[in-house]
Amino acid sequence: MRTILVLMDTLRKDYLSTYNPTTNVLTPNLDAFAEDSLTFDNHYIGSTPCMPARRDLMTGRLNFLERSWGPIEPFDITLPKVLAEQEVFSHLTTDHTHYFRLGGEGYINQFTTWDFQRGQEGDPWHSIMRDPEWMPEQYHGRLRKQYQANRELWHENEEAYPTPRTFASACDWLETNKGEDDFFLQVEVFDPHEPFDVPQKYMDIYQKDYSGPFFETPVYGEVDVPAEAEEYIRNRYSALVTMTDVHFGRLIDKLKETEMYEDTQIIVTSDHGYFLGDRELFGKNYMHNFNELAAIPLFVKHPQGKKAGERTDEVTQNIDVMPTVLDAFGATTPEEVQGASWQPIFEDEPRDKSFALYGAHGITVNITDGKYSYFRSPNEENQPLFEYAGIPTTIRHYLGEADPAAIQTGRFLARTEFPVFKVPIKRAAILDGLPDVSEYTKDSLLFDLKKDPMQQNPVIDPEIEERYKTHLKTQLDILEAPVE
Structure with a gap:
């Protein structure tokens, strides 16, 4: 048995044609993957934002009922550790820098091995004391000096951006472990989270001309930019979704090339959405959890191809990932887990969950x-x-x-x-x-x-x-x- 969890941070379902046929955002690889998968129409977050959502995933419990953003606790029972008891190998490849900041302790240590691609957001990576080569004098929103320094190491070189490197790392891992069984692979990219930094060729798909100030990271709160800048930031997000989809496609191609696609359970989801001018707001966290934030995409490809191309309106959320994966490996779900496995959905059996x-x-x-x-x-x-x-x-x-x-x-x-x-x-x-x-x-x-x-x-x-x-x-x- 093999399971792969692909987590794309801040991925809104209404930007995907599987959920919204009127979207103009190009995601051909996710579209094709949906044809091989069961699409979940009522999938929700649990705890927000980033690290609370990851503790939900890792423990099958709702973090936000006890605490806010924080680490894996010494008393947590985690998915990779339970899998290890079943002699299932686990590997994480990620560019999510919060795992390595104060408040993100212990997550990576749950896995048998892990790999980290540096440079996202304010990751203190490129160590220069001078100002970065490009610091725009005029800009909307926020501008991180450290991120401007990091981007010197990849600017406009697509393969050197963190998301392409993370998917490439996953492909390398699959090549190294070609033909192996009994593994759990978590492939986690920070995109399309802000800053919406993307090579120009993807921006050209959505908006070639923009003459306003530099803008790739909104300030959380009421929209505070002109209408053309608001449209531009949505287009930057769309472009980043498309780039992320391109490199997700490379992962799927590698699985097919190594003949590990058909009989592998693959789960693709996100941690939360984001306001891109919706309701005249930017960002997340401070407002009610409307569906722009709370209703997130979920595609699950069954290892035997069950329910491929179908949809379900079962109410699910990310605390269900842990029991679902354990179920697939034949492992017992710990009593403290609050989520419910999705396996009964594939068997048309009743499931003990009606609320999120x-x-x-x-x-x-x-x-x-x-x-x-x-x-x-x-x-x-x-x-x-x-x-x-x-x-x-x-x-x-x-x-x-x-x-x-x-x-x-x-x-x-x-x-x-x-x-x-x-x-x-x-x-x-x-x-x-x-x-x-x-x-x-x-x-x-x-x-x-x-x-x-x-x-x-x-x-x-x-x-x-x-x-x-x-x-x-x-x-x-x-x-x-x-x-x-």
């Missing part, structure tokens, strides 16, 4: 059954709020730095005897650096997804809202959310 719960720690909690989506807003009076962490790191800093005397320690999590830090939180950690953004999540919202799939018109119906509020409370109990 998702959100961000300290911001919102959301639930959907594919018919309605309910967004429960935070409330300033809802105190206390805590993060529970065995390792108290978060994105680029430490939890509780402002008031360490208020931190408690104890055995607060039912599933482990490990003592953890119980850190009081007044503001969500992933909102650090942003102004007061509470306006964007001040109201709880209910949407009828059948009548209003674009989530434009909130439903005002106290009876239905009460029903989904009850569903939400029930799921929070089932998923062992801390009592507060």
Whole structure:
């Protein structure tokens, strides 16, 4: 048995023709792969953003119910470690630099081996003290000096960009291990995450002419650029999606060349979406988890070709990856895993999951059954709020730095005897650096997804809202959310 998980960061489903036939974005390799796969129409995130989503994938549990951005904990039971007990080899190839920053500890160490392609975002890689060769004087959005330094090492040389290098690394690994069995390969690219840096030949597909200031990384918040720049950044994203698709195609070609395509389970998904001017907003994290963020693509190719070219409306999310992979290898899923395997879907058997719960720690909690989506807003009076962490790191800093005397320690999590830090939180950690953004999540919202799939018109119906509020409370109990 072989399984490959391909994770493309920030990949929006509505930019893919399999989900949106009217899109102008070219993804011929994903389109062809969908013909060999089961396409999931109701697949959702779990925890956001990047590292919380990866802990979901790695542990089959919802990270955001206990903490925000953070590492693999010493008490976590992870997918690669369970596979290792079954003598299944695991390998990760990635360009995701957050694994190597404060708050990303322990993830790569779960794998038997791993490979890292450097240079994405603000990766402190190209070590120059001078200013980078090209620092535009005029620009929209954000400009990272370190990223401008890194791009000197690949500018306009497509094969040297991080995403092509990551897929090439995966192809090399497959060539080296041609014909082997019992492995789990995770191929993870940061694209099409911002900065939307892409060779000009891909931009030429979508927009050859642009005379405005340099722009490839929006500032999170309300759209703050002219209309032509807003259109341009969407085109840059589209171009990056197309480049990512090209190199995904090379991975598929290598699998076919090594005769490992047909009988390998291949899962392709993302971690979350992104606002590209939708609802007059840029970015993610600070607003409600509308489907632009929460409804993500999922294609699963069965190793025996079952349900190829078909679709399912089963409600799924990324915490289901771990039990699905373990199921395929014949391994027992640990009791603490909260996800549910997708294997019954391929056998037309009932599956014990009807809701997806998702959100961000300290911001919102959301639930959907594919018919309605309910967004429960935070409330300033809802105190206390805590993060529970065995390792108290978060994105680029430490939890509780402002008031360490208020931190408690104890055995607060039912599933482990490990003592953890119980850190009081007044503001969500992933909102650090942003102004007061509470306006964007001040109201709880209910949407009828059948009548209003674009989530434009909130439903005002106290009876239905009460029903989904009850569903939400029930799921929070089932998923062992801390009592507060």
